Amino acid sequence: MVTAREVAQLCGVSVATVSRVFNRPATVSATTRERVERVARELDFSPNESARALSRQQSAMVGLVWDTDHRRPGWRHPFLQDLLLGLKSALSSHGYHLLLLATSDDARDRHPGVSLADPIAYVGMTRRHHLAGLVLIDSGTDAEAFTAFAQSGLPCVALDVALAGPRATYVTSDNAEGAAEAVRHLAALGHRRIATITGPRGNAPAAARTEGYRRGLADAGLPAREDLVISGDFYRESGFVGMRRLLARKDPPTAVFAASDEMAIGALLAARAAGLRVPADLAVVGFDDIEVASLVDPALTTVAQDKPGFGTAAAGALLAMIENATAPQPVHLPTKLVVRDSCGAKR
Amino acid sequence: MVTAREVAQLCGVSVATVSRVFNRPATVSATTRERVERVARELDFSPNESARALSRQQSAMVGLVWDTDHRRPGWRHPFLQDLLLGLKSALSSHGYHLLLLATSDDARDRHPGVSLADPIAYVGMTRRHHLAGLVLIDSGTDAEAFTAFAQSGLPCVALDVALAGPRATYVTSDNAEGAAEAVRHLAALGHRRIATITGPRGNAPAAARTEGYRRGLADAGLPAREDLVISGDFYRESGFVGMRRLLARKDPPTAVFAASDEMAIGALLAARAAGLRVPADLAVVGFDDIEVASLVDPALTTVAQDKPGFGTAAAGALLAMIENATAPQPVHLPTKLVVRDSCGAKR
DNA sequence: GCTAGGAATGTAACCGGTTACAGCTGCGAC
DNA sequence: GTCGCAGCTGTAACCGGTTACATTCCTAGC
Numbered sequence: 001m002v003t004a005r006e007v008a009q010l011c012g013v014s015v016a017t018v019s020r021v022f023n024r025p026a027t028v029s030a031t032t033r034e035r036v037e038r039v040a041r042e043l044d045f046s047p048n049e050s051a052r053a054l055s056r057q058q059s060a061m062v063g064l065v066w067d068t069d070h071r072r073p074g075w076r077h078p079f080l081q082d083l084l085l086g087l088k089s090a091l092s093s094h095g096y097h098l099l100l101l102a103t104s105d106d107a108r109d110r111h112p113g114v115s116l117a118d119p120i121a122y123v124g125m126t127r128r129h130h131l132a133g134l135v136l137i138d139s140g141t142d143a144e145a146f147t148a149f150a151q152s153g154l155p156c157v158a159l160d161v162a163l164a165g166p167r168a169t170y171v172t173s174d175n176a177e178g179a180a181e182a183v184r185h186l187a188a189l190g191h192r193r194i195a196t197i198t199g200p201r202g203n204a205p206a207a208a209r210t211e212g213y214r215r216g217l218a219d220a221g222l223p224a225r226e227d228l229v230i231s232g233d234f235y236r237e238s239g240f241v242g243m244r245r246l247l248a249r250k251d252p253p254t255a256v257f258a259a260s261d262e263m264a265i266g267a268l269l270a271a272r273a274a275g276l277r278v279p280a281d282l283a284v285v286g287f288d289d290i291e292v293a294s295l296v297d298p299a300l301t302t303v304a305q306d307k308p309g310f311g312t313a314a315a316g317a318l319l320a321m322i323e324n325a326t327a328p329q330p331v332h333l334p335t336k337l338v339v340r341d342s343c344g345a346k347r
Numbered sequence: 348m349v350t351a352r353e354v355a356q357l358c359g360v361s362v363a364t365v366s367r368v369f370n371r372p373a374t375v376s377a378t379t380r381e382r383v384e385r386v387a388r389e390l391d392f393s394p395n396e397s398a399r400a401l402s403r404q405q406s407a408m409v410g411l412v413w414d415t416d417h418r419r420p421g422w423r424h425p426f427l428q429d430l431l432l433g434l435k436s437a438l439s440s441h442g443y444h445l446l447l448l449a450t451s452d453d454a455r456d457r458h459p460g461v462s463l464a465d466p467i468a469y470v471g472m473t474r475r476h477h478l479a480g481l482v483l484i485d486s487g488t489d490a491e492a493f494t495a496f497a498q499s500g501l502p503c504v505a506l507d508v509a510l511a512g513p514r515a516t517y518v519t520s521d522n523a524e525g526a527a528e529a530v531r532h533l534a535a536l537g538h539r540r541i542a543t544i545t546g547p548r549g550n551a552p553a554a555a556r557t558e559g560y561r562r563g564l565a566d567a568g569l570p571a572r573e574d575l576v577i578s579g580d581f582y583r584e585s586g587f588v589g590m591r592r593l594l595a596r597k598d599p600p601t602a603v604f605a606a607s608d609e610m611a612i613g614a615l616l617a618a619r620a621a622g623l624r625v626p627a628d629l630a631v632v633g634f635d636d637i638e639v640a641s642l643v644d645p646a647l648t649t650v651a652q653d654k655p656g657f658g659t660a661a662a663g664a665l666l667a668m669i670e671n672a673t674a675p676q677p678v679h680l681p682t683k684l685v686v687r688d689s690c691g692a693k694r
Numbered sequence: 695g696c697t698a699g700g701a702a703t704g705t706a707a708c709c710g711g712t713t714a715c716a717g718c719t720g721c722g723a724c
Numbered sequence: 725g726t727c728g729c730a731g732c733t734g735t736a737a738c739c740g741g742t743t744a745c746a747t748t749c750c751t752a753g754c
Contacts (some may be wrong), residue, residue: 001474003710011548015670016732019712029732036443051398051710054739059397061446068432070655076428076638084419084427088447097476099408100445128396129444265642289421294640295612312394350740361704366742378709400738401709 004044010039014088059130060079061099062091062318065149068139069315071235073235077137077260078290079136079307083159087135092118094319096132101125118150133318136163146345157314160205167321171313175205176288178303178335179257182285183216185301185337186255189345191283195228195253197242198261206234207257208309209287216257216332228253232263239266247274252259255283255343261302268296268342277346289338298341306333357386369394376657389501406477408446409665410439412469412496415486420582424484425637426610426654430506433658434482441647441666448472461566466495473501483510484563502668502675505660509677514668514676519686522552525558525650525682526535526604529632530563530685532648538630542575542600542648544589544610553581556606556634563604575600579610586613594621602630602690608637608649614644615689626691636685645688653680 004018011018014030020028021036028036040046053059064087068075078273079082087098101122126134126149133332136146150156150168157163158170159298179196196213199206210229218223230239232296243266246253258264264286271282278284278298286293289304313331320326340344351365358365360379365377369473370385375383387393400406410432415422432480435445448469473481473496480502483493497503497515504510506519526543533541543560546553557576562570569629577593579585585603593600605611612635618629625631625645634638637650665671686692 001710005710013710016713017733020733023712027732032732044471046471046475048401048477048710048711050397050406051739053397054395054401054711054741055710055712057739064447066431072434080428081423084413084447085415086445097472098447100411100431100447124391124393128393128397191732292642295639296642297644302687340664352740356752361703362741363743364703367703370742374702378701395740400707401711402740402742404709471726687742 001048002043003154004045004047007040007045007190007238011036012041013190019047020205022107036209053130054067057130058132060095061097061129061131062315063089063099063101063126063129063131063134064137065101066137066139067101067122068137070143073237076140077139078280078288079305079310080137082115082307083137083311083314085309086313087315088191088311090312090315092321096238096315096319096324098135099131101130117344119145123148123152124173124327126152133157135159135318137315155318156329157318157321159310162204165328168329169317169330171310171317171331171333172205172208173305173310175334175335175336176206176215178287178305178337179209179212179220179259180216181212181335181337182257182301182303183213184220184240185284185339185345186257186285186343187216187222189255189283191253193225193251193253193256194222194255194257195229196234196257197246197259197339198231198252199259201231203234206259213257232259234260234262236262236266239263240270241266243267243270244274247271247276253282255285257285259287261286261288261293261300264300264302265292265296268298268300277343283344285344286342293338294340296342301340301343301345302338304336304338306335309333348395348655349390351392351394354387354390354392357390358383366394369417392459395595397398400477404477405479406565407442408444408476408478409434409483409662410446410448410473410476410478410481412448412481413484413486414469414674421582421644422486424486425635426652426657428663428668429654430484430509430658432658434662435506435658437659437662441670443662443666445482446476446478462641464490469671470495470499471533477667480504482506482661482665483508483614485624501693502665504665504668504675506657506661509551516664516668516677518657518678518680519552519555520652520657520660520682521679522555522682523562525634525652525684526559526606527563527566528559528682528684529604529634529648529650530560531567532686532692533630533632533690534569536602536690537631538600538602539569540572540575540598540600541569541602541604542577542593544579544586544593544603544605544614545575546606546610548578550581553606560604575613579606581609581611582608583613583616586610587617588613590614591621594618594623600629602632604632604634605632606632608635608640609648611647611649611689612639612643615647625689630691631689633689640685641687643689648687648690649685651683654684656680 004015005137008015008018021033038242136158138161150165156168160172163170198210214224230242271278276282287301289302293300293302351362355365368380397676427446462643483505496511501517506518510517545557561571581591609629618625621630635645636649640647641647672674
């Protein structure tokens with residue numbers, strides 16, 4: 001490893017000058033700068049990150065809090081890979097890396113209800129590592145714990161959880177509009193009794209999608225019937241059960257908007273089990289556009305989220321807070337209705 | 348942030364002693380140790396990681412090289428989430444974190460054939476960050492680039508790519524045995540003409556699965572017929588095309604072992620397109636047990652890999668090399684045949 | 695009683711940068 | 725001619741730990 005001292009010596013300047021070339025090039029005369037840059041390139045020098053972090057009290061790393069309880073079914077994030085890719089590429093263009101914080105599962109083992117391993121341990125870790133910021137992935141129900149991060153003073157961006165603070169914000173899809181569009185689409189296909197299977201209560205995107213469902217009905221001039229709103233939890237099983245309950249009605253819906261693809265697939269299976277054909281007897285629309293959506297039979301019509309966009313938007317918001325100290329603004333990503341077979345639109 | 352100096356002052360000892368309490372407790376007298384530990388706990392002190400990394404020339408971080416070209420179809424890892432979870436939890440128990448290295452895509456943009464952004468940039472990064480080790484995820488065809496990492500002297504663990512060196516090793520499934528088991532299962536169901544659709548050439552797991560296919564045939568006393576070996580590339584399309592070619596034969600196979608679930612699904616679609624019923628007219632077995640496998644119709648019989656096991660095994664091997672400097676040993680994880688509907692076994 | 699040696703602790707030199715401050719130079723203005 | 729100031733660079737004090745080496749103290753052995 002070449003150090004700045006060696007570069008300085010070879011250039012006949014002090015280490016301070018070498019450091020300046022890498023941090024505030026404008027303060028160094030052009031000739032000196034070029035000489036240092038050339039020698040640095042020749043020796044393949046670049047500043048040691050540990051030393052830099054120690055000295056600056058800030059590292060070139062962004063922490064990723066993704067603390068999921070793998071014992072809970074459906075612990076997987078619907079599109080973590082796209083998210084990581086988006087984050088990674090957006091961060092890399094500014095020289096930041098992503099640190100996947102690891103905490104022991106002790107706290108969770110002791111208190112089974114707690115989903116985040118230990119917020120305090122996390123906050124300490126972010127300090128010890130001099131992290132520049134934090135990306136928080138909602139892993140279910142730790143919205144309260146997230147405020148602890150926001151209060152730590154570190155720039156924070158949460159995904160799909162409303163987070164506010166002087167240096168905190170969040171990124172989410174425009175869930176309400178996406179849901180409304182799905183419902184309007186079903187209405188336009190002639191459906192009058194459109195049901196919905198919602199996500200878990202307390203979940204912000206779930207609430208927004210239900211709100212969007214209502215708005216979509218209103219937009220289409222259809223009455224809102226509360227008995228057509230069935231609550232689920234985003235996972236397949238609840239879609240199956242919810243659909244079965246809906247089909248047992250004496251006046252079952254002809255279409256259903258499920259607040260997640262997993263539940264839509266559950267609904268599909270329930271319809272099949274009840275001897276119904278989709279989309280002929282029942283139209284189904286989901287939300288997310290997970291990988292499986294195009295594979296099930298019939299292929300699922302769904303509201304697609306901008307998956308890599310989540311990553312880039314989160315990274316962008318975070319970098320803005322880190323580097324410009326700008327006032328954070330929540331980001332609402334547009335969704336896109338992907339029409340496949342399960343809704344019965346001819347295509 | 349509390350520093351060691353403050354703790355030392357409050358305890359009436361020197362910083363060196365505080366440091367020793369955290370690093371080599373045995374060299375400190377019991378009474379002093381307890382006093383320091385108590386005060387440290389009260390002040391919520393823990394050593395600053397940047398300073399520690401700088402001083403020790405080694406950080407508590409393991410780099411993750413996952414440099415996939417998202418413009419290539421099928422760039423997704425079949426089970427990255429399980430992998431990350433396994434890695435994370437195994438590493439956390441030893442206090443290590445996972446750093447997702449970000450490199451600019453420049454190199455790749457300039458040379459479209461290159462899949463890893465820039466191995467040299469990566470190696471430099473690992474040095475600058477004082478990383479303790481490296482986990483290499485194969486993203487296609489950069490096996491050669493991986494040797495550059497192995498030669499950097501840093502402990503390296505590759506996944507699904509044979510990597511050798513004094514401080515390098517790899518983790519992979521027992522692909523050959525898994526494939527052999529699948530083929531024996533098909534033979535036991537009465538199939539005599541069992542075809543295979545292979546993975547891409549040059550890919551180690553793909554080669555092992557083909558070898559296992561041959562071994563399975565031999566085990567079952569069936570002749571190996573080279574015309575029943577069709578090459579694919581792990582992605583769905585190649586499974587579809589391969590199956591179509593097989594079905595066009597005058598003497599088509601009654602069963603097919605696809606070296607990946609994606610290709611198996613492609614084969615399923617091709618069979619359906621040809622008017623064949625699965626499993627009645629054609630038995631299909633895949634490899635991986637990806638999430639979709641249980642969702643397709645018919646549900647896919649497949650060779651399951653130990654997904655979280657990959658992560659824990661990789662972390663274990665890496666930690667062993669980092670902490671004990673043990674001679675690295677490749678890990679071969681056992682697979683498990685998951686019998687569902689597509690093979691025609693009654694269950 | 696004296697010494698050798700081991701255990702416990704302190705001292706201070708690192709690790710490799712960043713940056714406040716001071717010093718030097720050269721130029722235009724008076 | 726000199727004063728002021730801006731631009732450039734060097735000096736040295738950090739950042740917060742780790743650790744080789746020195747020192748002190750105590751005990752066992754003679």
